[in-house]
Structure formats: C-alpha cells, structure tokens
Amino acid sequence: MNALVKQHLIDPEICIRCHACEEACPKDAILHNDDNVVVDAAICDGEMSCIGPCPTGAIDNWLMVASPHSLEAQLEWMELPEAAAPAEITPVEKPITEAPASVAPVATKKKRAPKSPPPASASEPVVNMHSPGRPVEVTVQGNYKLTGDGAEAEIHHIVLSMEGVDYPVLEGQHVGISPPGKNEKGRSYPQRRYTISSPRDGERAGKGNISLTVRRIPDGLASNYICDLKRGDKVKLSGPYGDSFLMPNDPKARLIMICTGTGAAPFRAFTMRHQRVMPDVQGALHLFFGARSPDQLPYFGPLGKVPESFLAKHFAFSRVDGQPKQYVQDKLRQDAATIAPMFGDENTYIYICGLKAMEDDVVKVLGEISASVGQDWDTLRDEMTAQGRFHVETY
Ligand SMILES: Cc1cc2nc3c(=O)[nH]c(=O)nc-3n(C[C@H](O)[C@H](O)[C@H](O)COP(=O)(O)OP(=O)(O)OC[C@H]3O[C@@H](n4cnc5c(N)ncnc54)[C@H](O)[C@@H]3O)c2cc1C
Incomplete structure (x- = not known):
C-alpha cells in the first residue's frame, strides 16, 4: 500500500482572503487567484509562521492524502476534500506542479506581528461551530x-x-x-x-x-x-x-481600547460586559475613538451617558467646523499623560480595532508614550503580545 502524506491546505469555506498567511510565509509557498488562497505543497515545509496571523483558523488544515492535491485543483475548490484512509505519515518531498500562470504573484511582503494568545483570564471561546456550508x-x-x-x-x-x-x-x-x-x-x-x-x-x-x-x-x-x-x-x-481578541475576566485589568468607525463594536461589548458584571470597578476602561464628527461616531449618544469614572472617553474628530483636525493617534498623543502610567503595568491590556489605515500611526504613538516612561516599545509590545495583552484587529 502507498504511504500517505500530510498536506497543508487552506479551508476555502472559512478563509476570508485577507492574505495574512501569504505575508507571513517565509518560503512564499502561499498563492492566490480571484477565488482561493492555496498552499504549494512543493514549497511548504510545515514551517508554521502562517498559522498565527490567520484570523479564522482556515490555514490550520492538514490532510492525509495519497498524493498531494495540485495547485490547480486547490484554486478551484469550494470546500476541502475528504482525507484518505489513515496510514503511515511521511513528509511531502517531491514538487507537485509549477504554479499555474493564473496564480497572482505574491506582492511585497510586510511582516505582521505574531498573533497574541487570549488574555490568561479570558473565558474559553467556542469557535467554528457552524461552517459557511452549514450556517x-x-x-x-x-x-x-x-x-x-x-x-x-x-x-x-x-x-x-x-x-x-x-x-x-x-x-x-x-x-x-x-x-x-x-x-x-x-x-x-x-x-x-x-x-x-x-x-x-x-x-x-x-x-x-x-x-x-x-x-x-x-x-x-x-x-x-x-x-x-x-x-x-x-x-x-x-x-x-475569534479566539484571541477577547477581554480579560479580571477586575484588576485596565483596558486601553483604540478604534475608528465600526472598530467600536468589540469595545461596546467589552464596556457592556463590564457594566453588567463589574459595575463598581472604576477607572478600568479607556476608550480612544476617532470619527469625522460626533454624528459620524457610532454610539456617540449612549457613550456620552456612561460615567467618565467608569469609561474614560477620548474622542477625536477630524471634520468639525472651526476646530483643528484631530485623528485618533493625535488624541492618544494629547492625552498621553493619562495612560502613560499604565505602560509597564502587568494589568494593562491594549486593543486596537478598525480600519487598517490607522494601525501604523496608532502603534507609532504607543511607541512614543512607552518611550516617555522609559519603556522600550519593541520589548514591551513583544512581552504584552506574548502575555495576551496586546491585540490588533484591523480590516
Ligand atoms: C475580523 C474582521 C471583523 C470585521 N468586523 C467588521 C464589523 O464589525 N463591521 C463592519 O462593517 N465590517 C467589519 N469587517 C469588514 C467586513 O468583513 C467586510 O470586509 C466589509 O463589510 C466589506 O464587505 P463587502 O462585501 O460589503 O464589500 P466587498 O464587496 O468585499 O468590496 C467592495 C469594494 O469595497 C472595498 N472595500 C472593502 N472593504 C472596505 C472597507 N472596510 N473600507 C473601504 N472600502 C472597502 C473593496 O476593495 C471593494 O472595492 C470585519 C472584517 C474582519 C476581517
């Protein structure tokens, strides 16, 4: 009987085509066309850098096959095929096929920060219970x-x-x-x-x-x-x-939440959860929220009713008549003194959510604030990430 091999595949039903895996793969083994993102079995050596950045887990599929599925087949898939019957596992050694001409080349690479684990005290999430094929x-x-x-x-x-x-x-x-x-x-x-x-x-x-x-x-x-x-x-x-961008279940935790637009969604949930289960904890929540104007800031009215002592609100508006343009990163810089003492405190959690375009500017200002209290940002960020205390979800 032929030995089976273990092939790394991406589940097309779960993949959201964000291409984070392509950016992360040091071997350029991941490619895409208009339909699917796929792994070239001839190049993939199971190095695993792609697993962490995937927001959905679609990347984490390993199928026992008699011979690896070709790129052409994967690019056409609408769902993962069945695994072959279990047998001896050997690594894939032989090239399977050349990349077909229709496969888009990988663009310039920008390395993503590794994905953070969830906060240690977070509740255990249920994920992937209902697939897109069986919603x-x-x-x-x-x-x-x-x-x-x-x-x-x-x-x-x-x-x-x-x-x-x-x-x-x-x-x-x-x-x-x-x-x-x-x-x-x-x-x-x-x-x-x-x-x-x-x-x-x-x-x-x-x-x-x-x-x-x-x-x-x-x-x-x-x-x-x-x-x-x-x-x-x-x-x-x-x-x-989502098994990472979760909130700590810890009354000692201090959250710095930074967002624009619909990035407010998780922070509304975090705040409401706090209101329901820890209503007496004061000073734990800081929200930095950027929008063009108050009427373009979702939940502006309800947010205004939450006491400052419970949720410190730092709004930034970029299009208000008679006022200088202010973006969320400007507000962070302006109000740095209120959050700087939290840097380096092991109870501090930082969350960034919203448009990708703001991420780099926000992270740059976090670096400045960190430096202002004598903390090396790269070291602090790595430490917070490893401890599940630094989370970014931008799209
Ligand atoms: C983990 C995660 C969480 C998300 N949470 C939310 C959320 O809470 N609320 C929410 O509204 N969206 C959220 N999104 C984005 C959402 O999934 C869709 O990408 C977005 O709604 C666009 O999908 P669409 O089908 O309407 O547009 P498409 O048909 O995919 O795109 C149409 C056109 O719009 C452009 N486009 C796509 N997305 C954007 C964008 N965000 N801004 C500007 N132009 C764009 C495309 O380039 C394309 O030209 C999230 C994404 C991820 C990965």
Whole structure:
C-alpha cells in the first residue's frame, strides 16, 4: 500500500482572503487567484509562521492524502476534500506542479506581528461551530442607522434574534455572513466577518440576541445586504470566530481600547460586559475613538451617558467646523499623560480595532508614550503580545 502524506491546505469555506498567511510565509509557498488562497505543497515545509496571523483558523488544515492535491485543483475548490484512509505519515518531498500562470504573484511582503494568545483570564471561546456550508438561520430583530443623514460613513446597528439556535459568543468574537447569490462562476460569495457588538448574555441580557455594527461600503456586497435587512428577515450565520481578541475576566485589568468607525463594536461589548458584571470597578476602561464628527461616531449618544469614572472617553474628530483636525493617534498623543502610567503595568491590556489605515500611526504613538516612561516599545509590545495583552484587529 502507498504511504500517505500530510498536506497543508487552506479551508476555502472559512478563509476570508485577507492574505495574512501569504505575508507571513517565509518560503512564499502561499498563492492566490480571484477565488482561493492555496498552499504549494512543493514549497511548504510545515514551517508554521502562517498559522498565527490567520484570523479564522482556515490555514490550520492538514490532510492525509495519497498524493498531494495540485495547485490547480486547490484554486478551484469550494470546500476541502475528504482525507484518505489513515496510514503511515511521511513528509511531502517531491514538487507537485509549477504554479499555474493564473496564480497572482505574491506582492511585497510586510511582516505582521505574531498573533497574541487570549488574555490568561479570558473565558474559553467556542469557535467554528457552524461552517459557511452549514450556517444557522437567525431572524433580524432590528436595523437602526447610527450615523447622521449625509454622513460620509453610514453605519448600522443590527440586532439578531438567536432564539432556538446554539451559537455561544464572547465579547470580541465575530460572525460570518455570506451575501446571498452566486458569482459569475456559480460559486457562493466568500463570507465576510462582522464583530459582535453586544455582550455574551445578549444585546438585552437574557433575551438571546446579538448585535452587529456594520458600515455600508459603496458597492460592497455583504455590507449593503446587511444594511438593507428588515425586521423579520432571515440571515445565515457561520461561526462564531475569534479566539484571541477577547477581554480579560479580571477586575484588576485596565483596558486601553483604540478604534475608528465600526472598530467600536468589540469595545461596546467589552464596556457592556463590564457594566453588567463589574459595575463598581472604576477607572478600568479607556476608550480612544476617532470619527469625522460626533454624528459620524457610532454610539456617540449612549457613550456620552456612561460615567467618565467608569469609561474614560477620548474622542477625536477630524471634520468639525472651526476646530483643528484631530485623528485618533493625535488624541492618544494629547492625552498621553493619562495612560502613560499604565505602560509597564502587568494589568494593562491594549486593543486596537478598525480600519487598517490607522494601525501604523496608532502603534507609532504607543511607541512614543512607552518611550516617555522609559519603556522600550519593541520589548514591551513583544512581552504584552506574548502575555495576551496586546491585540490588533484591523480590516
Ligand atoms: C475580523 C474582521 C471583523 C470585521 N468586523 C467588521 C464589523 O464589525 N463591521 C463592519 O462593517 N465590517 C467589519 N469587517 C469588514 C467586513 O468583513 C467586510 O470586509 C466589509 O463589510 C466589506 O464587505 P463587502 O462585501 O460589503 O464589500 P466587498 O464587496 O468585499 O468590496 C467592495 C469594494 O469595497 C472595498 N472595500 C472593502 N472593504 C472596505 C472597507 N472596510 N473600507 C473601504 N472600502 C472597502 C473593496 O476593495 C471593494 O472595492 C470585519 C472584517 C474582519 C476581517
């Protein structure tokens, strides 16, 4: 009998095509076309740098095969094939095939920071319970526009009834939603991720519902579908996803939460969870939140009602008449004195969420604040990352 080999594959049903694995692979063994991201078995040596940066776990699939699946086959897949019958495992040695011409070359590489483990005190998340091929169906309870008329970004608060559905969530996790319909090749559209903006026990405690915070992207397939949903509509959810960007269950923990736009979603959930289970803990939460103007800042009204002593709010607005432009990183710099003493405290957790474009600027200012209190940022960041205290989720 031929010995089986173990092949590294990416699950096309779970992959969100963020290409983080391609950036991380030191061997350039990961490629993509318009449909799938795939691993070249001829190059992959199981080095594993790609595993950590993957936000979904789609990368972490190892299949016993009689002979490795070719790149051409993988690029066409809509789901992973079955494994061969178990047998002896040997490493893949032989090249399988040349990369087909249709495979897009890997662009210039930017190394990502390694993914942080969850905070040590975080609750254990349930992940990948429902695959995109076998989603659960839930009902829309409400759809509310959060931003003012004429706002540059239109953001909606979507409430979904999870009644009768087994879908346990934690704050910081996200759901998968595929826009209905098929592309011109007859394939389902890849799913998009949306962060849950309500706490684990529900948008309304005990009512079995969750909320999402969704920005309508011009021509965006999934975001337009979601922002147009009406009360009573049915939506198919896969997931839950996310096993790292979670909150600590520790009254001593101090959270610095930095976001723009829909990046507020996990921090709304963190804050509501704190309000429900640690209402007496003061000074634990700092929120840095950037938007064009107050009417474009989701949850501006409700946030204003949370006492400063419970949630310190640091808003930055970049388009308010008569005021200088201020971005979230500027606000961090301006209010550095209030958070600098937290750097180096082992109870401090830093979370960044929102548009990718802000990440580098925010991290640069964190470095400046760290230096101002005599902490080497690279060392501190590595230490916090390894301890599950530094988390970035940008998209
Ligand atoms: C872990 C994770 C969590 C996420 N959480 C949220 C969330 O809570 N709320 C939310 O609204 N989104 C969130 N997103 C982004 C979301 O998954 C989709 O990428 C986004 O809604 C666009 O999907 P679409 O199908 O509407 O657009 P597509 O049809 O995929 O794209 C249409 C066009 O818009 C451009 N485009 C795509 N995304 C953006 C963007 N963000 N800004 C500007 N242009 C864009 C594309 O380049 C393309 O030209 C999250 C993403 C990840 C990876």
